[in-house]
Amino acid sequence: MKVAKFGGSSLSSASQIKKVANIIRNDSNIRFVVVSAPGKRNDSDIKITDLLIALHTNHSIGISTTSIENQIIDRYQQIAEDLDIDVAIVKEFQAQLHDLLQTITNSERLLDALKSCGEDFNAQLISQYFNKIGLEAEYKSPEAMGIFVTDEPGNAQLLKESYGKIAENKDSDKVLVIPGFFGVSKKGDIVTFSRGGSDITGAIIARGVEADIYENYTDQSHIYSAHPGIVKNPHAINEITYREMRELAYSGFGIFHDEALTPLYEVRIPIQIKNTNAPEIVGTKIVVDRGEVKKYPVIGVSGDEGFISVTIKRYLLNREVGYTRRLLQIFEDHDINVEHIPTGIDDISVVMRANQFENNNKLEELLEDIEQQFEPEWIHVERDLAIIAIVGEGMRDTIGIANKATAAFADSNISLRMINQGASEISMFFAIPSKDLKKALNNLYQNYFEK
Amino acid sequence: MKVAKFGGSSLSSASQIKKVANIIRNDSNIRFVVVSAPGKRNDSDIKITDLLIALHTNHSIGISTTSIENQIIDRYQQIAEDLDIDVAIVKEFQAQLHDLLQTITNSERLLDALKSCGEDFNAQLISQYFNKIGLEAEYKSPEAMGIFVTDEPGNAQLLKESYGKIAENKDSDKVLVIPGFFGVSKKGDIVTFSRGGSDITGAIIARGVEADIYENYTDQSHIYSAHPGIVKNPHAINEITYREMRELAYSGFGIFHDEALTPLYEVRIPIQIKNTNAPEIVGTKIVVDRGEVKKYPVIGVSGDEGFISVTIKRYLLNREVGYTRRLLQIFEDHDINVEHIPTGIDDISVVMRANQFENNNKLEELLEDIEQQFEPEWIHVERDLAIIAIVGEGMRDTIGIANKATAAFADSNISLRMINQGASEISMFFAIPSKDLKKALNNLYQNYFEK
Known part of the structure; x- marks a missing residue:
């Protein structure tokens, strides 16, 4: 059984979401899908998360937020239309944003709540689309999944008891679609992980449900033996150990958050790097011990x-x-x-x-x-x-x-x-x-x- | 003006002492001679210092000391005879040993006093010999030279005020012959430096009298770029810096005591390594900054x-x-x-x-x-x-x-x-x-x- 997490570029538009649906349809082992907020569709595009942060800034300093709100809602509206699903849900998103801006007075809490919307709205849309095309799916909020965290805004730490709660969702008949990036505190507040935190959610879910493997989908098929922006056509890595990842990440390989690796390292669940745009490529696997140590002493x-x-x-x-x-x-x-x-x-x-x-x-x-x-x-x-x-x-x-x-x-x-x-x-x-x-x-x- | 220190092997016998006398005679710049105790004449020989330590041990545990005492006195007697000087002085040495054994009750103090005799007797003999051959010389005890030290037996540290006292001996008409290895405490007790400490005395005198150079005579002409016992015929070093010496000494080059280098490093007095048996060889010079850094980046x-x-x-x-x-x-x-x-x-x-x-x-x-x-x-x-x-x-x-x-x-x-x-x-x-x-x-x- 697998947990798959999809990054922002994998979910930036209806056509990307369709690729994701195909991946899920073709692999019945994927039972949990963790989603990011819509990312950039092209170099000049703006990520939804950045728009949500800007919304918070404008609201804080008292500038009109209408234009940014519209930009956010338009983006989801476009996705919904292109996926041919009922756009009523987008109206609900808009109402929810309004509601947050009006009810939360603490600025840090408001920021966390607004940021979480990027992933949360996307998960709801995607779940609805999956069902429309006959993929039985269910949106599950982090609260419903049992992701309970500490109370520091923007830097949530998982409470260990969460794993037990998450495990209760293990045998769902449906594919569960879960927004990444945030959990809830004991008091019920939304608290986000540090940036890049959808990977953290994916790792937590994989550990909680005791997945055989955690698939992490981005727009890259591999980790390479050198940075492709510096070295031309570097060799793609098939298997790399957690420790090797850590040492490489230290000096410029910014692929994974340490915090995303830890839960999996501890229970020896491997991570498979996959490319949403080329799922047929096996990709790079992150493991505790690798073979081929003799062939590639240096990774x-x-x-x-x-x-x-x-x-x-x-x-x-x-x-x-x-x-x-x-x-x-x-x-x-x-x-x-x-x-x-x-x-x-x-x-x-x-x-x-x-x-x-x-x-x-x-x-x-x-x-x-x-x-x-x-x-x-x-x-x-x-x-x-x-x-x-x-x-x-x-x-x-x-x-x-x-x-x-x-x-x-x-x-x-x-x-x-x-x-x-x-x-x-x-x-x-x-x-x-x-x-x-x-x-x-x-x-x-x-x-x-x-x- | 130079201070020259001669090691144990350079003063182990009358023939060696004659070589030393020749060196002094041929270089009128040498105004201060620091001497060690007689060392080994051959591989199976015993150093006087080791005999003195054995004398202390036997005395402490109540075994007869006559045999060891005789061995020590015989050695000086032999040197005196071979140098053709009045042997009355050797009788005085014997009396002095007896006196120490009987009057000093503190075991550590006795050990320091006995050990100091090795250098002290040798300095007296050598001074007498120099005068006999027309080299105007004077034996100077560390006390007379002003070498005042802390009170820890076997680990004397120089009191900084000593340099001023030592400087008072700067303009002596005679070559001053000074026993190495010990100083006197404020209370008048003899206290030795840590082992190998004649080098320390030499360095202290050189600094006190503001020598232009400190010549250190042993049975080696050079410091080599590798250990001659491990690498065959290694290259001899002409100039080496204090810091290079320290780094080499750390891993197996046991030439100098750190404590012997410090007083000279601080005032930038160079050390010239010389060989008593081949004084015509220039030897290795230890300096603060060396030339030839380009030619020999690695020393x-x-x-x-x-x-x-x-x-x-x-x-x-x-x-x-x-x-x-x-x-x-x-x-x-x-x-x-x-x-x-x-x-x-x-x-x-x-x-x-x-x-x-x-x-x-x-x-x-x-x-x-x-x-x-x-x-x-x-x-x-x-x-x-x-x-x-x-x-x-x-x-x-x-x-x-x-x-x-x-x-x-x-x-x-x-x-x-x-x-x-x-x-x-x-x-x-x-x-x-x-x-x-x-x-x-x-x-x-x-x-x-x-x-």
């Missing part, structure tokens, strides 16, 4: 910009017990998340994301504290760093992985600012100047996958 | 065994703020010094010297604490690791340094357990299985110095 290379390093140096630093711990304490006191800590004998570097220093004084204050507590001979800040990750479960048992990487950097005349590889050896990290990122990724890809 | 490769790593892994570890700091706190609480901390996304390794776990329960207790505080999915201990350091001030500005290293490992089929290179880039560290250390060092040497 992918990825990179991300926007890192900064602080290096301090003082003669005999290494003889001071606990100096690393004390240094990290300073970063923690300044609320800075640290990524890598390469150490020399009398120097230590701390590498972190630069966006944590958007308030410029924050870096100065940090450096001042380090100066005062460590009196280093030398303190050096390096900006505009990129971090490259080479990831693969098979690296541990394969000689020469590091050498292929360093050869790629040396051949393209790239200066290595940091190397970090630990004993678990599922990943290896390199810091280089940001300007060299594209060149580096292309050369690495060549070395691992084409030579 | 040396070294390695040491006896490391252990602990790796923990838990899904989403990386999302917890401060987890590295908390983990290091556990190691600190268990009094474990940590050397390297390579990090993955959801795992972290801690590499340290294994001799800290000689009490076997210590490791188990540490692991138990980690288990309890981190609940990792997986905790792995890897033993028998060696760490290799590649060191050089020029590495920062040279592309391809890392690649030469990883090529050496890959070509010899060596599995890399850890790589650590930080932003200061004066060194790069690799952990490998201990069994591969020799092979790795030889291949690295080839790649950096012979290709």
Whole structure:
């Protein structure tokens, strides 16, 4: 039995929704369908969710909301008409939006409630369409499904007891259509997950009903061994482990929310990446353990910009017990998340994301504290760093992985600012100047996958 | 003006002392001579310092000390006779030993006083010999030189005010001969430096009298770019920086005590390594900044065994703020010094010297604490690791340094357990299985110095 989740681009128009219906019709194992709000139909289109956020903004600052409301309703009206279903339901949507704007006074609550409409209206439309074409389906609100969450607006966390409630829906005769992205609090308020949260709903449902597999449909068939926007025609991945996904996602592979992976990782339910526009392609499977570790010791290379390093140096630093711990304490006191800590004998570097220093004084204050507590001979800040990750479960048992990487950097005349590889050896990290990122990724890809 | 320090093997016999006298005679810039106790004359010989320690042990447990005393006195007697100086002084040494054994009741104080005799007697003999051959010299005790130290037996630390007192001896007409290895406390007790401490005395005198250079004479002419016991005929280093020395010393180059380097590093006095048996060779100079950084970006490769790593892994570890700091706190609480901390996304390794776990329960207790505080999915201990350091001030500005290293490992089929290179880039560290250390060092040497 399967849970399938469809992303915004898969549900952006009547023609997309028809593709989804075909997928469900052709696979009787799909018993639960989690839907996103309608996404962009083309590059210049606006997502329904963004329109709902704009509606909230305009309402908050007292500007007329009519035009945006119309834009939202027109979109659903168009879908309903194109699907040839009763448009009465769209009138109900409009009434519901009005009602929310008038009854909810707390601004954050209102935002969550409005945002949830994108998915909620879509689920109702889609369920009605399924029934019209003879696919027995039922719309189920998150409340009816038993998705109970904590009370922090925009950052709902699932209450563990929900899994038991969700399981009660396991044996429905009908295909259940569930809006993604939100749950309800114990007090009955609608609370959304963090952005991209329809994946979270899908994962929660899959775990709750103990699905054999969780199918995640977008407009992509695969995860690739390198970013297709940077490396030309990269190799498509058949199987990747959760841990590999995490390590790749860290440096630029923004496919899944961590929070969406966790519920499934814990119970070892695999995720199948599928393409709504080409469902015949098997796609990439995310698993706990993968085969083919020997054939593909490295699963992918990825990179991300926007890192900064602080290096301090003082003669005999290494003889001071606990100096690393004390240094990290300073970063923690300044609320800075640290990524890598390469150490020399009398120097230590701390590498972190630069966006944590958007308030410029924050870096100065940090450096001042380090100066005062460590009196280093030398303190050096390096900006505009990129971090490259080479990831693969098979690296541990394969000689020469590091050498292929360093050869790629040396051949393209790239200066290595940091190397970090630990004993678990599922990943290896390199810091280089940001300007060299594209060149580096292309050369690495060549070395691992084409030579 | 120079300060010259001579090691134990340079002063082990009359013939060695004659070489030293020649060196002083041929270089009128040497105004201060710091001497060690007589060392080994051959492999089966015993150092005077070890005999003095044995004397203390026998005395403490109430065994007759006559035989050891005689061995010590005979050694000095032999030197005096061979140098053809008045042996009356050796009788005084004997009386002094007796006196110490009878008057000092505190065992630690007695040990320090006895150990200091090795250097002290030798300085007196040598000064007398210098005068006999027409080299105007004067024996100066550490007290007379103004070397005042803290009161911890066996671990004296210089009191900063000493430098002013030492400076008062700057303009002596005579060559001053000073025993190394000890100073006096404010209360007048003799306190020794940590072992190898004659180097410390030499450095302190050089700084106190503001020497232009500190010459350190042993039976070696050079520091080499690799350990001559492991790599055949390694390249001799002309100039090396203090920092490079520190990084090399960390992994197996045991040439200098850190404590001996610090006083000189702070005031930028260079150290010249010289060989008593071949003083015509210029030797290796230790400096604050070196030339030839372009020609020799890497100055040396070294390695040491006896490391252990602990790796923990838990899904989403990386999302917890401060987890590295908390983990290091556990190691600190268990009094474990940590050397390297390579990090993955959801795992972290801690590499340290294994001799800290000689009490076997210590490791188990540490692991138990980690288990309890981190609940990792997986905790792995890897033993028998060696760490290799590649060191050089020029590495920062040279592309391809890392690649030469990883090529050496890959070509010899060596599995890399850890790589650590930080932003200061004066060194790069690799952990490998201990069994591969020799092979790795030889291949690295080839790649950096012979290709």
